[in-house]
Amino acid sequence: MNQSTPREEAASAPVRPVHTALGVLALCFALSVLGRGLGESFSVFLLPISESFGSNRADVVSVYSLSALAGGLASPLIGRLFDYSGPRSVYSLGLLLFGGAFLFAASATHLWQIQFSVGLCVGFGIALIGNVPNSILLGRWFGPKLPTAMAVVYSATGAGVLALLPASQLLIDHVGWRGAYQIFGTTALFLLLPLLILPWRLFSAGQPHLTKAAADNAPDEGWTLGRAMQHHAFWALFSTFFFTAIGMYAIAPQVVAYLIDAGFPPLQAATAWGFSGVVLLFGMLGVSWLDGIIGRRPSVLFSYALSILGIFLLWLLQWHPNVWILTGFVVCFGSMIGSRGPLLTATAMKLFRGKRVGTIYGSISIGSGLGSAFGSWSGGLIHDISHSYNPLIAYALISVILGMIPFLVVPALRR
16 A cells, blocks of 8 residues: 655645635635625615615614624623634524524514614624634634734625625615515525535644644633733723724715715615725735734824725715715725724734633624724714714714724834
8 A cells, every 4th residue: 555755744734734724714704705794785775774664864773783782792702602612603603693684684564673683683693703703713723824814804894895785785676675685594594504514623623833832832821801801902902993993883884875965876886885895805905914014003003094084085075976086985994994903803812812812802892893883873873963974974083083092002002
């Protein structure tokens, strides 16, 4: 019987882990495309649901707020579930929730049913297949390259927006918003079957040399959630997530409606905002690349500068609704949504490494969920009270600046 020589074994040994690592990255990316794409598609459903139930903007935007709140509050629970049950259980539960929630929403007769299904259940589902479990799983395969891997996965938000916002608008035009939700729910349940038969034991194991290096060089430092909460870096990361999310998501759910009010046709508005998915990929990878070239603080401050410029261009669109300013807004604002996320994730995973890192990072991520929920809800309320987008845009600008401040004053976030 033929046997491989030691040289042949040495040459082929790294191939399988590399291929498996790329497969895990592709899986996390695909799940994030589905989760974030379906979640962000609500901006297209905002007007038809408002018309169907005769509700005001704040009440309907509360669906998006509840989704973000549920995802944020569930993050530590999901991190703990991942620590104890592994990725297969977490991801499968996420798809199951998606399927059931959208099918239930398709037959809703009252707004509270949409708030429960598309809000709470979908929000929990997004978190189950989102950044918390992905960051833990990818950390086992990419080690020091985790920021780049997470940049790819975070960019799935953009890919999901690019694919699902125009698709959602087309579905609404042809089968209505209820028919679109039926298609969403059926698709999620169908995808559950292939997910269950993946080689989860292999995926969960991680790179052997990274596992060994972690055991030799980075032993569990005894971090618990209580101890982490006494560290200033925990609250610095929390506040950055919180205020930045308020600023970005006070605007994001209302972008399509804003563009329609400014004079753009509905499909063009949905497609333009969906195109942010293309630029988001470059924004994610670009900020992570800059982090390795010029350092954490300059790269993050540059990303905030682009976000601020994007908010200014959005304000300008109501006075000059043309394609050039619209393109500038999509490029500047769209490319920076979540662009800080991979760096914050890598920082948290490094600072609080150990057996409880999933729980700790999940708790930090509550800031993002709370900020997204409060920002989207308060943004809708501000529009209803003022009947104008100008106070909303000013509110978003102030919040983004507050989110930037920890990178100016907290040493742990500059390394």
